[in-house]
Amino acid sequence: MQTVWSAVQAQAERTPGAVAARAERIYSYRDIAALVAGLGERIARRVRPGSLVALDAAGRLSGAVGILAANAAGCAVLPLDRQSPPARTARVLADARPALLLRELAEGEFAFEQDGLPGPPRRQDLGEIAYVLYTSGSTGQPKGVMVGHRALADRLAGLAELPGLAAGESVLAMTALSFDISLAELLLPLTVGASFTAVPEETRADPFAFAELVAAAAPDVIQATPSFWRMLTASGWSGAPGTRLWTGGEPLTPGLARGLLPAGSELWNLYGPTEATIWVTAARITSAERITLGEPLAGVGLRIDDSGELLLYGTGLAHGYLDREELTAERFPVGGSSEGRVYRTGDRVRRGADGALEFLGRLDSQVKLRGHRIELGEVEAVLEEHPDVSQAVVLVQDADRPELAALVAFVVRRDGAALQGWLAERLPPSHRPARITELPELPRTTAGKVDRVGLAATLAAGGQDSGPAAVPAAGDVRALVAEAWRRTLAADPADGDVNFFDAGGNSALLAVLQKQLSDGLGVRVAIRDIFRNPTVAGLADHIIRSKVPR
Numbered sequence: 001m002q003t004v005w006s007a008v009q010a011q012a013e014r015t016p017g018a019v020a021a022r023a024e025r026i027y028s029y030r031d032i033a034a035l036v037a038g039l040g041e042r043i044a045r046r047v048r049p050g051s052l053v054a055l056d057a058a059g060r061l062s063g064a065v066g067i068l069a070a071n072a073a074g075c076a077v078l079p080l081d082r083q084s085p086p087a088r089t090a091r092v093l094a095d096a097r098p099a100l101l102l103r104e105l106a107e108g109e110f111a112f113e114q115d116g117l118p119g120p121p122r123r124q125d126l127g128e129i130a131y132v133l134y135t136s137g138s139t140g141q142p143k144g145v146m147v148g149h150r151a152l153a154d155r156l157a158g159l160a161e162l163p164g165l166a167a168g169e170s171v172l173a174m175t176a177l178s179f180d181i182s183l184a185e186l187l188l189p190l191t192v193g194a195s196f197t198a199v200p201e202e203t204r205a206d207p208f209a210f211a212e213l214v215a216a217a218a219p220d221v222i223q224a225t226p227s228f229w230r231m232l233t234a235s236g237w238s239g240a241p242g243t244r245l246w247t248g249g250e251p252l253t254p255g256l257a258r259g260l261l262p263a264g265s266e267l268w269n270l271y272g273p274t275e276a277t278i279w280v281t282a283a284r285i286t287s288a289e290r291i292t293l294g295e296p297l298a299g300v301g302l303r304i305d306d307s308g309e310l311l312l313y314g315t316g317l318a319h320g321y322l323d324r325e326e327l328t329a330e331r332f333p334v335g336g337s338s339e340g341r342v343y344r345t346g347d348r349v350r351r352g353a354d355g356a357l358e359f360l361g362r363l364d365s366q367v368k369l370r371g372h373r374i375e376l377g378e379v380e381a382v383l384e385e386h387p388d389v390s391q392a393v394v395l396v397q398d399a400d401r402p403e404l405a406a407l408v409a410f411v412v413r414r415d416g417a418a419l420q421g422w423l424a425e426r427l428p429p430s431h432r433p434a435r436i437t438e439l440p441e442l443p444r445t446t447a448g449k450v451d452r453v454g455l456a457a458t459l460a461a462g463g464q465d466s467g468p469a470a471v472p473a474a475g476d477v478r479a480l481v482a483e484a485w486r487r488t489l490a491a492d493p494a495d496g497d498v499n500f501f502d503a504g505g506n507s508a509l510l511a512v513l514q515k516q517l518s519d520g521l522g523v524r525v526a527i528r529d530i531f532r533n534p535t536v537a538g539l540a541d542h543i544i545r546s547k548v549p550r
Contacts, residue, residue, distance in 0.1 A: 040072030049074030140381025144322035167193030225371030239263030
């Protein structure tokens with residue numbers, strides 16, 4: 001069976017001393033092969049081939065080693081989302097029922113856990129499966145996407161051709177393991193004789209530290225979501241000459257493309273759902289006037305049905321959803337005679353005059369916010385699990401402005417129960433509404449359905465700026481900061497000690513807050529300072545100490 005591990009082994013035999021990874025130290029291909037083989041043998045002594053192995057790792061080096069080692073032992077791997085609260089992780093583990101949990105202790109070192117896992121290990125043989133990734137589920141239960149070895153190997157081979165990666169080049173690895181894009185950063189380099197540089201989480205979160213790392217590492221490729229690129233360019237990053245910039249995970253806007261085109265040697269827009277293995281199309285963007293999805297990668301077949309939905313087929317399709325036979329049959333139906341199975345993406349597209357694909361939006365309630373795939377139904381279901389909530393509707397506010405877009409919820413409840421704490425225990429930060437509005441009842445259409453259009457219109461009206469707010473007294477710095485906070489998050493900072501990120505802030509909104517402070521309120525403050533002082537009180541104290549007028 002063709003596997004990525006066999007390709008990495010072959011590369012290690014050809015160039016054993018070549019640099020494979022840069023993390024806490026430099027690792028050669030010989031080093032990586034030895035770590036994977038050793039860990040794979042330890043896994044094989046504990047579980048049978050075809051088992052599912054969960055992986056809890058923060059480090060990129062440990063992630064690569066853990067994934068390859070599980071595959072080397074003949075097992076499928078389930079990378080866990082470290083941003084998920086314990087309750088959601090427990091639900092994923094209970095659904096997946098892995099036979100073993102690898103928990104990272106230090107770089108390249110793991111503990112083995114078996115007895116404490118929920119439920120008996122599954123008996124289903126997953127020998128053909130390379131990995132399982134859980135994505136948001138519209139019913140409230142995340143669903144596991146099963147991707148096979150051939151699909152992964154074929155997709156990485158296609159990416160090596162377009163957008164392209166060659167032996168001796170380097171890639172930054174900074175995406176969380178629970179996103180399949182991380183596999184392009186970690187495994188693609190190892191299959192072609194290139195290398196990856198692991199980016200620590202604290203460096204990724206600080207645009208200034210990240211810029212310093214880029215200058216020192218001089219990578220050939222940097223891949224990130226548009227939200228990350230937006231934060232980086234807003235911080236004043238001047239670019240990396242000679243570096244190819246890849247972006248995917250959410251739509252690329254003309255405004256962002258305009259800022260990125262001069263920042264690197266090439267700009268590539270990549271598109272693909274988890275169910276079709278990482279990315280399926282690539283477009284080199286040479287002008288911000290027209291953003292397309294480009295053309296399919298090698299091995300990808302596609303067509304557009306009468307409703308405008310994009311259908312995918314080829315060797316890169318996932319096997320389906322773990323233990324979700326009905327959902328698998330619905331989303332992976334049999335297509336035409338030359339197609340075999342197809343995957344219904346739910347994305348509306350069209351072909352431009354030159355034949356390139358153009359993205360038009362979704363056909364369902366799935367959304368992408370800052371690279372995170374979110375089923376609004378999942379958030380609604382978790383809200384309605386609360387004993388005092390009878391109904392909930394979740395929408396996206398400012399969907400046409402990616403830097404401001406946020407989830408908002410409308411709920412009908414019987415008392416003033418604190419719902420943000422309830423959500424924090426059950427959903428990752430990316431899935432939590434920035435604002436929850438209580439209504440006596442939800443508006444209905446004449447057909448008796450919830451009037452989502454009416455609620456969206458309410459959001460639009462409420463989001464309109466009636467003009468500049470009255471500027472607080474010049475000496476009241478805390479009031480200045482609170483007003484900037486209110487405008488950025490569309491919520492009042494009732495408690496000056498609430499963390500900006502806990503209140504719905506994110507990396508993209510940092511740039512918005514910075515602009516509010518600098519342009520609208522007469523105070524200059526760096527994004528780095530907001531990271532380090534993420535509360536109204538803390539940021540105000542920092543500004544007072546710094547005494548930095550605009």
